[in-house]
Amino acid sequence: MSLVLQSQSSSPTHFTARVRRINTDAIELTYQQQIMTVPLTHCSAAILGLQTDDQVMVEQQGDSYFVLHRLLRQGEHPLPLQYDAQGRLTISAGKSLRLHTPKGEILIDSQGCLSLQGQDIHAEAEHSHTIQGQTVKLN
Numbered sequence: 001m002s003l004v005l006q007s008q009s010s011s012p013t014h015f016t017a018r019v020r021r022i023n024t025d026a027i028e029l030t031y032q033q034q035i036m037t038v039p040l041t042h043c044s045a046a047i048l049g050l051q052t053d054d055q056v057m058v059e060q061q062g063d064s065y066f067v068l069h070r071l072l073r074q075g076e077h078p079l080p081l082q083y084d085a086q087g088r089l090t091i092s093a094g095k096s097l098r099l100h101t102p103k104g105e106i107l108i109d110s111q112g113c114l115s116l117q118g119q120d121i122h123a124e125a126e127h128s129h130t131i132q133g134q135t136v137k138l139n
Contacts, residue, residue: 013060016071019052027067029058036065043067 017029017036026037027050038058047056047070055071072078080092091097099106104118123129 014068015058015060016055017058019050019054019056021052022050027056029056029065029067031058038065038067044069046070 015031017031019027020030020035021028026039027043029036029038042065044067047067050056050070054073056067057069057071059066059068082090082092084090093108095110097108105115107113107115107117109115
């Protein structure tokens with residue numbers, strides 16, 4: 001079924017729809033009790049982790065549809081990211097912060113413990129390199 005909304009101007013139309021099904025190459029959405037299929041190539045990369053029953057923001061241009069964003073789920077909060085005027089990116093986490101790859105990890109836990117794991121860990125400094133603590137252990 002092809003759903004085309006009638007718009008009074010040539011500018012894009014925006015609306016929210018609900019995810020009905022996620023296929024390998026497209027997403028099925030429901031809007032006003034009608035079903036529409038949007039190819040994944042018409043979906044923003046920002047919808048990573050999309051689930052059935054999520055609400056999404058859709059843009060219609062002519063008879064093409066584009067999924068722009070996923071709206072927050074019940075109980076979900078916006079990503080705690082801040083970018084300040086000095087160019088610093090702050091990521092806040094309630095319990096822990098983890099950066100993970102298949103061969104390494106940086107973890108900051110809720111107690112303030114910083115853990116680095118990897119095959120090799122390099123630390124270089126042009127000037128001073130300070131290691132400070134009540135006890136410092138080296139191998």
